[in-house]
Amino acid sequence: MASSPKTSASTTSAPASSATTSSASSFRQRPWVRWGAPLLLVVGLAVLPLVMTEGANDTLARIGVFAVAVLGLNVVMGYTGQVSLGQIFFLGLGAYVTAYGVQSGWNIVLVFVLTCLIPAVAGLLVALAAARLGGLAIAMVTIALPIVGVPLAKRLSDFTGGSQGLSARFVEAPEGSGLYDDQWQLYLVLVIGGIVFLMTSLLVRGKYGRAFAIVKGNENVASSMGISPYRYKVLAFTIASLIGGVSGFLYMVVVQYTSPETMSFGHSIELLVAMVIGGAGSIVGSLLGGAFYVIVPDVTNAIDPSLTALLQGALLLAVLFVLPGGLVSLPRALTRRLRRSPAGRGSAAPPTTPSSTPGSGTAAEQSETERQGHA
Amino acid sequence: MGKFVQLVVDGLSTGSVYAALALAIVLVHQATGLINFAQGGMAVLSAYVAWWLTNQGLPLIVAILLAIVFSVVFGALVERWLMRRFERGDPDTAVVVTIGLLTLITGFAGWLWTYNNQQFPSLFPLDTVSFLGVSVSVRSLGTTAVIVVAMLLLQGLFVGTKLGLALRAVAINPQSAAFSGLPVGRLLMVGWGLAAALGAVAAALVAPQLTLTPGMLDNALVYALAAVILGGLTSPIGVVVAAWIIGILENLAAVYVPFIGFDLKVAVPFILIFVVLIVRPQGLFGRKTVVRV
Structure with a gap:
């Protein structure tokens, strides 16, 4: 799983990245592009809910919900390299906390804070035990979360409503705003999701992000540098759980109903599939992953519902074979292929093209060379 | 007392199914x-193949062997055409590949044979035998x-x-x-x-009890992984013992601990794991591995 061009560029030391700027990244660094593009994005997202149909708004809101969930998974898996199969559990937990809080008539701000805190604490406890074992133990332990979570949710029917689940309608467009409910819901998802994305991208670009990358690249190197792999794995997992909780809150904003089925094992796998296909270790990849999670079942259900899992599995394997960086690396892979074909020099070319040397960690470099070898 | 023995024997039989899966996982890992x-x-998938063959009129035992x-x-084909590419690379990517394979197989079985439960004929009669005054089901034994x-x-x-020696050599040091x-x-x-x-044997034996669905062994996989963690990835015997312990304990807990019951018994191995991880992080029988930089 290669990290994305953006993040790897930011994790390289400053002189190296300024010395090696390709035409693409210098375009991206022009001031009017740097400030104009995000501004355009914000304005676009602010206008979009007003002009789209109700169905499109709902789809976009659901994409936002699962993009946040995928982002959480990316923190622990894409950036820190710890396979987690339990992310959906934290979404479900967040959704239950929200539904229970709303039904009990608690203040919505308090509900939101609890929706962040309770999954984070649960994630912390799981990680404290699971991260003690090295390697793939986190994957082997977290696979149990959805499998234990579903019967647990059915059992604790006083809190969860058992198999019937809980519904909570608490998001209605404020009086006088002139908005429809679906527009208001989408705005909430955009704002809260946007803040989560912003904070996470700051996190993974900063000090902690570099520590995560080293833990992912080589744990022994990390500990020799005074970075405790154990502590950072636990931290990454806790943050992932917290973000999962937030996505659970957003899930209740949009779907307004949750049941044990929300956190089933199948959904947990689908979330991981979506993350890898979108692009592991990438902010944009998380958005693409959220879109994949929502759109693919919508499309396949229209054709044949029993095809969904088959298609997802096939797509995941195809992506891993052809495009290990996920959909987010597609433009880069295409430009590289275009650039290479006239040159005709094959594998000698890519290392000299600056945009393809991440230099952030051994893992990124390995998969980079692997991809060149098979491209 | 009779109930207790019956529970232990049943636990031993489900534990054996977990053990077979866990052993398969250890085999591949080594x-x-x-x-x-x-x-x-x-x-x-192989259980579905056996089920399909019996529907074609083949006797059960032949179908299972086939x-x-x-x-x-x-x-072998999965190793050659799917995993080979990812074996030397990043282990996390390889794990994601196996998850993709799981999704693909589940999806394939569900698409071809639907997600409905199918009745799988049992290899053993559903009788019980009396043994020292305690009745025990033949199927479990x-x-x-x-x-x-x-x-x-x-x-x-x-x-x-000689084949085994070669397999062990590859496991210890492929180069x-x-x-x-x-x-x-x-190899x-x-x-x-x-x-x-080994997995196919386990699936054929447990399928009559669980009824055949594409996700039939999802839970068993979780138990098997728990056994692998408890036993330690490096110890086949430890894994088998751990699987038996898990099988017996979860059966006893389901009956004797009211809060756990049959629906939550899947949580039992993980409570065990939490305890063991705090006390013995390398697993009950595993060795601590030292990695050189």
């Missing part, structure tokens, strides 16, 4: 250094016996044959094995095939 999350899915042959071939025999055969293969002239790639295929066969 050979290729990765955890195959599709081990259960592959086993379910399904085992199928899974040996399938396991039979399941345990068959899996123990399969394990002993596997052990014999590894210890007593040196290759240098001394062993066909490492083909890895054999290892995957054997693991798949």
Whole structure:
């Protein structure tokens, strides 16, 4: 799983990245592009809910919900390299906390804070035990979360409503705003999701992000540098759980109903599939992953519902074979292929093209060379 | 007392199913250094093959044997054409590949044979036998016996044959094995095939009880992984013992601990794991591995 061009560029030391700027990244660094593009994005997202149909708004809101969930998974898996199969559990937990809080008539701000805190604490406890074992133990332990979570949710029917689940309608467009409910819901998802994305991208670009990358690249190197792999794995997992909780809150904003089925094992796998296909270790990849999670079942259900899992599995394997960086690396892979074909020099070319040397960690470099070898 | 013994024997039989899956996982891990999350899915596929063959009119035992042959071939092909590319790379990517395989197999079985529960005929009668005044179900005894025999055969293969020696050599050090002239790639295929066969035996034995669905062994996979963690990835015997302990404990807990009950017994191995991880992080029987930088 290669990290994305953006993040790897930011994790390289400053002189190296300024010395090696390709035409693409210098375009991206022009001031009017740097400030104009995000501004355009914000304005676009602010206008979009007003002009789209109700169905499109709902789809976009659901994409936002699962993009946040995928982002959480990316923190622990894409950036820190710890396979987690339990992310959906934290979404479900967040959704239950929200539904229970709303039904009990608690203040919505308090509900939101609890929706962040309770999954984070649960994630912390799981990680404290699971991260003690090295390697793939986190994957082997977290696979149990959805499998234990579903019967647990059915059992604790006083809190969860058992198999019937809980519904909570608490998001209605404020009086006088002139908005429809679906527009208001989408705005909430955009704002809260946007803040989560912003904070996470700051996190993974900063000090902690570099520590995560080293833990992912080589744990022994990390500990020799005074970075405790154990502590950072636990931290990454806790943050992932917290973000999962937030996505659970957003899930209740949009779907307004949750049941044990929300956190089933199948959904947990689908979330991981979506993350890898979108692009592991990438902010944009998380958005693409959220879109994949929502759109693919919508499309396949229209054709044949029993095809969904088959298609997802096939797509995941195809992506891993052809495009290990996920959909987010597609433009880069295409430009590289275009650039290479006239040159005709094959594998000698890519290392000299600056945009393809991440230099952030051994893992990124390995998969980079692997991809060149098979491209 | 009779109930207790019956519970223990039943636990031993489900524990044997977990043990077979767990052993398959350890086998693959020793050979290729990765955890195959599709081990259960592959086993379910072979159970579907056996079920389809019985529907074609073949006797059950023949169908199961053919399904085992199928899974040996399938396991070898998966190793050669899917996993080979990812074995030397990042282990996390390889794990994601196995998860993709699990999704693909589940989806394939669901698409071809629907997600509805199918009745799978039982190899053993549903009678009980009296033994020292305690009645015990034949199916539980039979399941345990068959899996123990399969394990002993596997052990014999590894210890007593040249093929087993070669397999062990590849597991310990693939590079040196290759240098001394062993066909490492083909041996890895054999290892995957054997693991798949063990899974197929487990699936055929447990399918009558669980009824056949594409996700039939999802829970069993979780138990098997728990057994792998508890037993330690480096210890086949430890894994089998851990699987039996898990099988028996969860059965006892389901009946004697009111809060757990039958629906939450899947949580039992993980409570165990939490306790063990705090006390003995390398697993009950595992060794601490030291990695050189």
